[in-house]
Amino acid sequence: MSDSNKSYSITDLQVYLAHHYQGDRDEQGFFMKLVEEVGEVAEVLNQRAGRKAQDKADLDAELVTELADIIHYVVAIAAINGLNLSQTIIEKDKKAAIKYQHKRNLEEFLRKSKD
Incomplete structure (x- = not known):
């Protein structure tokens, strides 16, 4: 299995990013980048739905x-x-x-998937 195919957790990513951005507390800058990326997802979804001209070869x-x-x-x-x-x-x-009466929650799912 190549390194790019190994699974990792949100915690792993969070530890890495805490180290990567050590000393950088520009949360407003990160939020602005987040909003920009959400806009880019909206653009791709609009292209996939045919509401906007497609300018990318591989939308997936x-x-x-x-x-x-x-x-x-x-x-x-x-x-x-x-x-x-x-x-x-x-x-x-x-x-x-609980609110939406799901049969199981994420923690139960994760526990059963490890069994």
């Missing part, structure tokens, strides 16, 4: 790249602020599972 590749950029900046904002994004995602999903 473009979409996944822009989604990765969004994840990068979301996790970076959490990382530079020392926030535990992974745990918060688990806790928020538990509440949503």
Whole structure:
């Protein structure tokens, strides 16, 4: 398995970005980049839906790249602020599972997928 195919967690990414952006607390700058990337996802989705002329050869590749950029900046904002994004995602999903009466939550899914 190549290194690019190995799985990693949000926590891994958060630790890496905390180190990468060590001393850079420009959360407003990161947020502005996040908004920019969301706009780029909207552009790709509009192209895929035919609402905008297509100017990219591979829209799937473009979409996944822009989604990765969004994840990068979301996790970076959490990382530079020392926030535990992974745990918060688990806790928020538990509440949503109860509210929307899901059969299982993310934590249960992860536990069963490791068995």
